[in-house]
Ligand SMILES: Nc1ncnc2c1ncn2[C@@H]1O[C@H](COP(=O)(O)OP(=O)(O)O)[C@@H](O)[C@H]1O
């Protein structure tokens with residue numbers, strides 16, 4: 001693994017302009033993500049996870065403003081990108097999977113048309129190539145390629161989320177930001193999809209910033225976890241490190257509240273090494 005991180009976030013500050021004052025939602029957040037690494041961001045609702053993810057993906061809009069810090073992805077100054085440069089960067093270098101697949105899919109276009117638009121926007125115009133790559137993307141996420149001509153509403157919620165993941169993979173980005181990607185789905189589908197993401201990651205080597213409030217999922221799918229509390233990234237480490245030696249009282253409380261939903265979920269014991 002190279003020593004230069006793929007993603008480097010330094011002292012990132014994001015404020016929301018509400019009325020006459022600014023409310024700080026991300027406060028000097030700093031972390032690195034290595035190539036191919038899966039990092040989780042956990043923390044209670046409102047702790048600033050989405051705020052950080054949106055700023056990194058350049059999806060934040062007023063009233064959210066980045067008021068400090070830097071974001072560097074594979075040498076690119078992300079916060080300086082604009083116009084066409086930004087449009088090309090998105091999907092090609094970084095893609096995003098959000099909670100609601102329906103927001104990412106256009107209900108008026110077939111899957112094929114959406115894939116085609118995405119490829120066209122990034123300079124892939126050869127008809128046969130677009131068709132072949134679109135079919136391959138569906139295969140990768142376990143959907144039969146003969147469904148390319150279908151409309152989004154004919155797919156189940158889990159399959160729609162797989163379609164979004166397929167789109168996120170289309171241009172082989174280096175980083176995929178997933179903000180609660182499976183929260184709206186039932187537990188079994190959730191697990192299937194995340195296992196598929198893990199397989200695809202092993203195959204293609206992209207890194208993932210994975211946001212969830214589900215610590216059990218997080219501890220299984222992430223190489224490293226960061227804990228957000230009131231806009232600050234209060235600690236980071238491997239799931240095992242944080243579980244064995246939570247430095248912050250909040251992290252300890254968070255782990256202690258972890259429901260033992262799955263037998264693989266590591267238990268907190270009083271006798272940490
Ligand atoms: N549109 C908004 N306007 C004003 N404040 C907002 C807005 N969205 C989020 N915030 C503030 O940012 C904080 C963090 O929100 P968010 O990043 O969505 O948290 P999380 O994803 O961890 O649940 C919230 O507690 C809220 O104070």
Ligand SMILES: [Mg+2]
Nearest residue numbers: 049050051179
């Ligand atoms: Mg959120």
